[in-house]
Amino acid sequence: MDDVVVQPVNLAERVDAALAVQALAFGLTEDEIAVRRHIVLRHLQNPGAIAYGATTPAGRLVGFVYGMPNDRAHWWSTVVEPYLRGTGNDDWLDDSFVITELHVHPEYQGRGIGRELITRITDPVEQPRSILSAIDVESPARKLYRSLGYQDLARQVHFPSAMKPYAVMGAPLPLRRR
Numbered sequence: 001m002d003d004v005v006v007q008p009v010n011l012a013e014r015v016d017a018a019l020a021v022q023a024l025a026f027g028l029t030e031d032e033i034a035v036r037r038h039i040v041l042r043h044l045q046n047p048g049a050i051a052y053g054a055t056t057p058a059g060r061l062v063g064f065v066y067g068m069p070n071d072r073a074h075w076w077s078t079v080v081e082p083y084l085r086g087t088g089n090d091d092w093l094d095d096s097f098v099i100t101e102l103h104v105h106p107e108y109q110g111r112g113i114g115r116e117l118i119t120r121i122t123d124p125v126e127q128p129r130s131i132l133s134a135i136d137v138e139s140p141a142r143k144l145y146r147s148l149g150y151q152d153l154a155r156q157v158h159f160p161s162a163m164k165p166y167a168v169m170g171a172p173l174p175l176r177r178r
């Protein structure tokens with residue numbers, strides 16, 4: 001990880017830097033960045049929402065993760081619930097910490113920062129398990145999540161406005177160590 005430091009971050013204050021990282025890591029258009037900005041700031045107001053950032057010694061944000069205790073009333077839950085019900089896994093929506101976003105700047109990927117971010121954010125939470133969604137293809141993200149103990153709870157999940165289907169994954173906490 002060189003000298004990149006992972007620690008809690010005030011993501012509302014760093015939202016533009018975070019979205020710049022996400023735009024490079026995940027691919028976002030200018031319009032999508034503007035929409036995400038509102039969504040992220042709203043998410044961070046949820047009770048129990050927490051964020052960790054990865055910063056260089058110069059203070060540059062090169063990765064971030066945020067999440068919150070899951071709530072079945074949240075938009076994300078309402079979309080995935082029928083899919084999880086279909087596979088008999090909808091109980092995962094209760095007592096679960098949802099990872100909403102995790103992104104590492106491409107120049108800093110492959111150094112253990114993503115693993116450190118998701119492990120550090122979930123370690124202190126009181127929920128016994130974690131859920132998230134990831135594009136339903138083999139990717140570094142899917143490989144990382146599996147290595148941490150996440151398993152597929154539903155696949156080919158379609159979010160309105162997203163072109164590609166997602167997989168919903170869940171893992172017991174604390175996440176598995178290497």
Ligand SMILES: CC(C)(COP(=O)(O)OP(=O)(O)OC[C@H]1O[C@@H](n2cnc3c(N)ncnc32)[C@H](O)[C@@H]1OP(=O)(O)O)[C@@H](O)C(=O)NCCC(=O)NCCS
Pocket residue numbers: 025026102103104105108109110111112113114115116133134135139140141143144147178
């Ligand atoms: C997914 C992501 C956050 C991982 O961050 P990272 O800092 O590169 O990951 P790490 O260096 O901690 O690697 C952790 C694990 O991820 C997997 N991984 C990372 N890079 C990989 C690659 N290029 N190919 C395959 N697996 C890879 C491996 O399992 C790795 O574990 P290992 O080092 O024991 O082999 C990062 O690749 C990213 O931002 N990707 C684009 C955005 C994205 O997809 N975000 C997730 C949305 S659901």
